[in-house]
Amino acid sequence: FRYKTHARPVIPDVVVTKEEDEYVVKAVDESVPTLHLNRRYLNMLRNGAALAPDEKKFLEDYRQRARELIDSIHERGRTIENVAREIFTVQSGFLEHGIKHLKPLVLRDIAERLGKHESTISRATNGKYVQTPRGIFELKYFFSSALESSAGDMASSTSVRAIIGEIIQAEDPARPLSDQKLSNLLRERGFKVARRTVAKYREELGVPSSSQRKKSW
Numbered sequence: 035f036r037y038k039t040h041a042r043p044v045i046p047d048v049v050v051t052k053e054e055d056e057y058v059v060k061a062v063d064e065s066v067p068t069l070h071l072n073r074r075y076l077n078m079l080r081n082g083a084a085l086a087p088d089e090k091k092f093l094e095d096y097r098q099r100a101r102e103l104i105d106s107i108h109e110r111g112r113t114i115e116n117v118a119r120e121i122f123t124v125q126s127g128f129l130e131h132g133i134k135h136l137k138p139l140v141l142r143d144i145a146e147r148l149g150k151h152e153s154t155i156s157r158a159t160n161g162k163y164v165q166t167p168r169g170i171f172e173l174k175y176f177f178s179s180a181l182e183s184s185a186g187d188m189a190s191s192t193s194v195r196a197i198i199g200e201i202i203q204a205e206d207p208a209r210p211l212s213d214q215k216l217s218n219l220l221r222e223r224g225f226k227v228a229r230r231t232v233a234k235y236r237e238e239l240g241v242p243s244s245s246q247r248k249k250s251w
Contacts, residue, residue: 046165048118048173050129057129059122061115072100113150113158120147121176122166128176129166134197136190138180181225194225195235202241210247 050059078085079093121144122128127135141159145152159173180188201219205211211219213233220227227235233243241247 044163044170046170047114047162048164050118050122050164050166052129052167057122057126059115059119061111061118110158113154114162116148117144117155117158118164118173120144121173123147125176129168132168134193134200136176136178136193136196138188138190139177140179141177181227189225191235194220194227195239197223197225198232198235199239199241202236202247205247207247207249210244212244 046062048059048061050057052058075093075096079090079097085093121139124137124139124143127137141152141155145155148155159177162173163170164173175192178190178192181191181194197220198216201216202211213236214229216232216236217227217229220232236243
């Protein structure tokens with residue numbers, strides 16, 4: 035079987051690199067277009083004596099709206115960088131050790147850390163990608179719900195999905211593991227995941243049921 039993949043070329047909006055012992059988060063300049071005010075219109079404003087009052091007002095309004103648009107776009111670039119920096123402050127375990135070390139994280143957590151509205155964080159991360167030492171991911175990949183472990187800690191649902199995939203890959207093809215057995219194995223590893231939840235995660239991974247995975251030799 036194969037997991038579902040969405041392989042398509044993407045240009046990352048943010049890059050995470052490791053410099054000495056520290057991870058550095060930077061927005062990619064190419065993801066924010068370089069915009070300038072139309073020089074012809076600016077020259078016309080500078081020579082305003084030749085303009086009619088309504089023409090001058092139109093150009094002044096144009097200049098103001100254009101500047102506000104440019105400032106808004108540049109602010110968006112700064113917001114993406116700040117959001118990504120907070121994400122990887124929380125998800126430093128992923129950078130060091132991989133998917134199984136992702137922590138539970140929701141938009142509200144980042145919004146509170148940055149003092150912004152949750153909708154702002156949603157817009158900033160929607161359709162945005164980050165290049166990390168472990169590959170390119172959509173920023174929303176690092177947000178996931180929490181599952182309680184037997185130790186009382188909270189685990190990321192994304193990391194639990196990764197563990198399910200790892201267990202299935204190592205199973206005996208002649209005796210594939212049922213969802214209940216996967217649930218039991220997760221419990222042995224300290225994760226409280228009901229059978230129905232296991233089935234949901236398995237389907238999200240694009241993995242068939244145990245009866246469909248069974249191979250006869």
